[in-house]
Amino acid sequence: MPHPDPSQAPVCVVQLTDAHLFADPAGTLLGLRTRDSLRHVIAQVRREQPCVDLLLCTGDLSQDGSAASYQAFRDLTGDFAVPARWLPGNHDEARVMAEVAPELVQAVTDIGAWRIIMLNSAVQGATHGLLEPSQLSLLDDALLSAGGRHCLVCCHHQPVDIGCAWIAPIGLRNADELLRRLEGYPQVKALLWGHIHQEWDELRGGLRLLATPSTCIQFAARSEDFKVSEEQPGYRWLRLHADGRLETGVQRATDFEVKLDFDSPGY
Template structure:
């Protein structure tokens, strides 16, 4: 099982805890085939750039970025090449996994570079990050294959000395929006049963829902983050666009297995956002 190396720990004077890693979680970029195109009225590439700029303006500096799917809306060479250029400029190691709009094969061929990785596992000091592929080819809903479930269990078994953060695209718990929950992880019960067998499994991070979530399931903290483009209205029975701006989540992993996390957003919504749309 491959690893992109180890990230060392630093001291966090404000918390008096040892920080193992500071993670920038960004998700659901929906890059389009051509620069300048819009989705729901939003130029998604510019919105992504604005979120990254917002993160770069803060004194908090990440050790790595975790990108949890729907990196592109149109899975083609041009969209992934432009995304790669944007990520290379981030000057931080970026770990990517696919969403239902992505092409995992193209991602693996086009994205990897010196600082962009498509890797199932990241080994840190006292923590590991396990990146799972929950996509079903040609379908918007998600499922973890037997191979992905074995990867999860092997990673948790072989590195029982490390706390675990597990990343995937599809939400493994209901969001409360009926239309979105038709695309919940199909075998979420099987996934969650495995995680509950290992007390060192501590955090699950996901995208797909285009909104912030922070829930607890047993020992697990389950976290979703805003999209870098448009947001879905929480607890809505039908497709609806929310008036919350794009954003990102910051996560700090501590050596004692605890975490701190929060969400930061742009000051304004993207120009042109179509609030009356019934889908995309």
């Protein structure tokens, strides 16, 4: 049933992250075909989310940075027929991504009572993340001009310790600077990212810190060394309410059978 006041209706958002697609449709990570797992996640979204207003794709959409892999991601997600926003991760080629889908790499999107801010934390040729001064300025400008809108900020790399020793060095190197900035803007309700291939949900002051499983392989939580789990791929849904409340959860592709080949080339 439609909301009685459309301006007060929640914004329904889906986050897809870390698809790691290849130019080769049969491309695999640890034996898992990443296009197949993405298809199953998308099918799960379509079964469970009858209303999607915006699709957020938070990096490592590609494993090989090829135009063909980005076109495949665009084609596979195109059935949603809703606005989408992409940002690059450490495996992505931002230039190629922008060539394939220039209208999808917009940094600032206003929708309903919310402003969505997409930040590029990727460092060319590196696995760790860093927000360059230009990105921090973009963030400041977007927050200062947000007016009465609530804000959701997105990037690729994790800004907090998630208890995985091996992944800590490849997080966001200037995370403290980002978090200090966000503390000064009470209209920022959440910071959303990918990269860690697992779920994270933490409340720090008034700021919700959220990460989401990959649409392909999953990293084991609380692992000292690199370790994958056989959990199913998934996505995150968010309901962004006009009064600033945020509801969210993670769902997994329940019909996708995870079969990993640990003798194949690693992640």
